[in-house]
Structure formats: structure tokens, C-alpha cells
Amino acid sequence: MRTSPRTGRAWPAEDRVEPVGLTDTNRAPLGAHGRKADVNDILEELRWRGLIAQSTDESALADALASGPVTYYCGFDPTGPSLHHGHLVQLVLLRHLQLAGHRALALVGGATGMIGDPQMSGERTLNDKALVGQWSDRLKSQISRFLDFEGDNPATMVNNLDWTAPLTAIDFLRDIGKHYRLGTMLSKDTVARRLNSDVGISFTEFSYQILQGMDFLELHRRQGCTLQTGGNDQWGNLLSGVELIRKVEGESVHVLTTPLITKADGTKFGKTEGGAVWLAPDMMSPYAFFQFWLNTDDADVSGYLKVFTFLSRERIGELEESVAARPAAREAQRELAREVSTMVHGREATARVEAASAALFGRGDLHELDERTLADAVAEVPRGQVTPGESTIVDALVATGLVNGRNAARRTVAEGGAYLNNVKVTDDERVLSEADLLAGGVALIRRGRRTLAVVHT
Numbered sequence: 001m002r003t004s005p006r007t008g009r010a011w012p013a014e015d016r017v018e019p020v021g022l023t024d025t026n027r028a029p030l031g032a033h034g035r036k037a038d039v040n041d042i043l044e045e046l047r048w049r050g051l052i053a054q055s056t057d058e059s060a061l062a063d064a065l066a067s068g069p070v071t072y073y074c075g076f077d078p079t080g081p082s083l084h085h086g087h088l089v090q091l092v093l094l095r096h097l098q099l100a101g102h103r104a105l106a107l108v109g110g111a112t113g114m115i116g117d118p119q120m121s122g123e124r125t126l127n128d129k130a131l132v133g134q135w136s137d138r139l140k141s142q143i144s145r146f147l148d149f150e151g152d153n154p155a156t157m158v159n160n161l162d163w164t165a166p167l168t169a170i171d172f173l174r175d176i177g178k179h180y181r182l183g184t185m186l187s188k189d190t191v192a193r194r195l196n197s198d199v200g201i202s203f204t205e206f207s208y209q210i211l212q213g214m215d216f217l218e219l220h221r222r223q224g225c226t227l228q229t230g231g232n233d234q235w236g237n238l239l240s241g242v243e244l245i246r247k248v249e250g251e252s253v254h255v256l257t258t259p260l261i262t263k264a265d266g267t268k269f270g271k272t273e274g275g276a277v278w279l280a281p282d283m284m285s286p287y288a289f290f291q292f293w294l295n296t297d298d299a300d301v302s303g304y305l306k307v308f309t310f311l312s313r314e315r316i317g318e319l320e321e322s323v324a325a326r327p328a329a330r331e332a333q334r335e336l337a338r339e340v341s342t343m344v345h346g347r348e349a350t351a352r353v354e355a356a357s358a359a360l361f362g363r364g365d366l367h368e369l370d371e372r373t374l375a376d377a378v379a380e381v382p383r384g385q386v387t388p389g390e391s392t393i394v395d396a397l398v399a400t401g402l403v404n405g406r407n408a409a410r411r412t413v414a415e416g417g418a419y420l421n422n423v424k425v426t427d428d429e430r431v432l433s434e435a436d437l438l439a440g441g442v443a444l445i446r447r448g449r450r451t452l453a454v455v456h457t
Contacts, residue, residue: 042096042097042102049306050259051092051093051096051307053258053259053260054235054257055255055256056242057252057254060252064227065102069103069153070102070227071102071105071223071225071227072094072097072105072225072227072228073106073107073158073216073219073223073227074090074106074107074230075107075109075112075160075212075230076090076106076139077108077109077112077113078132078138079113079116079124079127080135081135081138081283082139082142082278083139083279083280084270084276085270085276085277085279086231086276088308088340089307089308090229090230090231090258091146091147092307092308092310093256093258094155096310098147098155101153102153102227103155103156104155104156105155105156105219105223105225106147106155106157106158107158108157108159109160109161110132110159110161110162111159111160111161111164111211112208113132113136114129114132115205115207115211116205117208117237118191118194118206119190120197122199123205124205126204142280143157145346146343160211160214164211176213176217177210179248180210180244185209188209188236188237191206191236209240212241213240213241213244216228216240216244216253217244220245220249220251220253221249225253226254227254228241228256229256229257229258230255235255238255239255242255263297263300264297264299264303265299286341286345286352286353286373286376287356287373287377288376288380289344289345290337290341290350290354291357292337293336293337293340294336295333296337301319302320302323302332305332308336308340310339319331320332338350338354353373356373356376356377360377361422361449361450362419366422366444367438369438370439371440374438374442378444378454381453382400382452382454383400383453383456384396384398384399384400384455385399385456386399386443388432388436388437388457389433389434391431392428392429392432393413393427393432393445394409394410394413394428395432396420396432399455400445402447402451402453403447413425414428417447418445418447419445419446420443420444422444442454442455442456443456
């Protein structure tokens with residue numbers, strides 16, 4: 001077992017995911033022409049990748065980034081047990097900046113996570129402190145996969161509960177609250193809309209912007225932090241810290257936001273039938289995660305390659321040409337799915353997923369798949385129950401609903417359209433045996449080229 005010196009978390013060596021973008025020749029994390037970028041062209045590279053929406057003063061920020069290492073941070077609130085695809089944009093941005101030589105601070109909001117930033121759907125449910133603590137640990141574990149916490153330019157993990165918990169209410173009001181003006185706070189978009197809604201807004205959620213501003217101030221004092229990053233929907237909360245530092249310290253700091261990622265048709269990106277695209281494998285399996293990216297539309301894949309991978313401009317250009325010339329090959333989608341899955345779940349998990357994807361349709365050995373990977377791969381296909389030694393291929397086809405009735409099942413076999421574990425079955429009296437069962441006690445039944453189901457005992 002290895003233990004992270006920054007998080008104190010122990011993990012099995014095979015589960016540790018090293019940050020992406022350091023060695024592969026196809027990956028030039030920041031370079032405009034297949035090389036590692038220096039501090040002078042980092043903003044240009046981020047702009048090309050579609051990772052910049054707004055900045056408080058981009059010219060001043062460019063000068064700061066060019067003149068020496070900048071300490072920057074992004075906050076992640078444990079309002080749930082996992083990060084999702086929206087957080088992934090921020091994690092990629094943090095990694096780009098670290099690779100350009102700047103110093104990353106990853107903040108887990110043990111304090112702000114107990115409140116949650118105001119949302120338009122209404123007041124959040126306040127979670128138990130112990131639960132928020134558990135979620136904080138999970139988020140630390142996830143974040144640790146994206147940044148380098150060792151070496152010459154190590155990232156640092158921080159928790160805002162460390163400086164918020166000891167603060168008394170009187171100190172908070174005197175030292176922090178006096179610098180905020182209600183008019184400014186009330187004008188923030190989400191606050192204003194909530195005030196005009198039927199649900200209103202509590203003082204608890206109203207005060208969230210003060211707590212976030214205090215985080216920036218504390219990190220500025222403790223770590224010399226001068227840049228905060230976040231999603232563009234957090235613009236108002238991010239400016240809270242900029243104004244607080246200006247008033248308290250008399251210094252100028254920076255904010256940089258990423259845009260909301262959308263599909264080419266303008267609709268929201270990242271929703272599945274099961275909800276968000278979670279980064280935790282126990283909430284969305286690596287197989288389902290891989291398939292989500294693999295199913296990207298041709299019109300979206302180029303943009304997603306720029307935002308979510310560290311591939312070089314040359315390689316992305318080659319993949320764009322492949323989409324135009326050979327769209328059926330889906331080469332770009334496969335590389336997108338491979339890169340993002342490797343970044344989130346690691347090379348070994350991604351290799352298992354790709355092997356499962358190939359094996360399901362006869363391009364690999366089903367018997368080599370482990371039980372968990374196979375179970376994830378067939379989680380969404382129809383299922384049926386059989387009795388080894390008694391049930392035939394006809395029984396299996398009917399039990400899984402791949403055909404309507406035994407006569408249809410016999411016709412499928414006679415026409416050469418029935419497969420057991422990817423092997424064509426030509427005898428409609430073929431009996432399934434214990435030897436046909438794969439890992440986890442299931443067998444794969446296929447009708448035609450792509451209609452799948454599994455049977456179990």
C-alpha cells in the first residue's frame with residue numbers, strides 16, 4: 001500500500017492513477033505545436049482549448065503568469081459523495097496550470113460543503129457533519145488523481161474547515177462581515193432570482209459568498225494565492241474574494257472562469273439516464289463512463305478533445321480529419337473515451353473496459369474478462385434465467401426476450417442468427433451447460449450482430 005503524503009490516504013498501487021500528460025508523444029499538455037508550453041503561452045493554449053470564459057483582468061493575469069510561478073486554487077464542495085463531469089473541467093484546468101509551472105492548491109470545502117452555494121431549484125438540505133466529513137475524504141481521494149502532489153512543483157490539498165471552524169461568530173462579523181455591503185450581495189444573480197422566487201433564500205445560503213470570499217483571503221495570506229479558478233456560473237462568488245482582498249489587504253488578485261460546456265446544438269452536456277456523469281467508479285462504472293464518451297456525437301467530439309484531454313493540437317487535428325473522412329470508424333470518439341477514462345480511472349481499468357467492449361461483439365475472449373468488468377459491461381442488457389443441463393438455446397432466446405416465442409427462436413437459430421458466448425449455434429436443441437457460464441455465472445446470448453442479452457442460473 002502507498003500513502004499520499006498530502007492527503008494521508010492509503011491506496012493499492014494498482015488503483016493509483018498517475019496524472020496524465022507527462023510522457024506520451026501524442027500528449028502535449030500545453031504546447032501549441034506538440035511541445036510543452038512555457039508560462040508565456042499558457043493563456044493562449046487555454047483559450048484555444050475553450051477553457052476560458054472570463055477573467056477579472058486578462059492582461060494583468062497574463063503578466064503575472066509570465067513573470068513567475070503563480071499560486072492558484074479551485075474549491076470543491078462535498079455536497080455529494082462524488083465529483084462529476086462539471087468538476088472535471090476544473091481539474092483539467094488545474095493540471096494545465098500546474099504543468100506550466102504554477103503552484104496548485106486544491107480546496108475541499110469541509111465548511112462550505114455544510115451549506116452549499118445557492119441554487120435556483122431552492123434551499124439545499126443541510127447534510128450531517130459526519131457525512132460531509134466522509135464526502136470530503138472521498139473528494140480528496142478523487143482530486144489526488146489529477147494533480148501531482150510530489151516532485152519539484154507539488155500541489156497542496158487544503159480544507160476550509162481548518163480556518164472556519166475556530167472562528168467565532170463575533171470575529172466573523174467584525175473581521176469579515178464588515179467588509180461586505182448588502183447592496184452588492186443582493187445584486188448577485190442567483191441571490192436576486194431566489195429573492196424574487198416563491199422559495200426565497202435563507203441567511204445561511206445568503207452568507208455562502210462571504211465564506212467563499214474568506215477562503216480566498218485566507219489562502220492569499222497563508223499561501224500567497226493570487227488566482228482563483230471556477231465555473232462561469234460561480235463568477236459572482238469568485239469576485240467576492242477579489243473584493244475582500246482588495247479591501248482588507250489593498251492588493252489585486254485574479255479570477256479565471258471556464259465556460260459551461262454544451263453540445264453543438266446548444267443543449268446541456270453531461271446528462272445520462274442515471275443522472276450526472278460521476279467520476280466515482282461505485283456511482284458510475286468505468287465501463288459506463290467509457291461508453292458515455294464513446295457515444296459522443298461527431299459534431300461535439302473535437303471540442304471535447306480540446307477541453308477534456310491533453311492531446312496535442314496535431315493529434316486533435318488528425319482526429320478531426322478522421323471524423324470528416326471516416327466517420328463510421330469513430331476513431332476520435334474512441335481516443336476521447338480512452339483518454340478521459342485513463343485520466344479518471346487509470347490505464348488498467350480502461351484496458352479492461354476496452355477488452356470487454358471488444359469481447360461483447362466477438363473481437364476478444366469473453367472468458368478472459370473478470371467478473372466485475374463483465375457485470376458492468378452487461379448491466380444494461382436484457383436478462384433471463386436458465387437451468388444448466390436442461391435449458392436450450394431456444395429457451396435462452398425466449399427467456400431474455402430477444403425473440404417473441406419459441407417458433408421465432410427456432411427460426412433465428414435456423415437462419416444463423418443465434419450466438420452463445422459469441423459462437424454461432426446451429427442446433428436448436430443445443431443445451432447450455434455449466435461450462436458455458438462466464439465469470440459471475442452468466443452467459444452471453446446474441447441475436448444477429450448487435451442485439452445482446454445475458455442468462456444466469
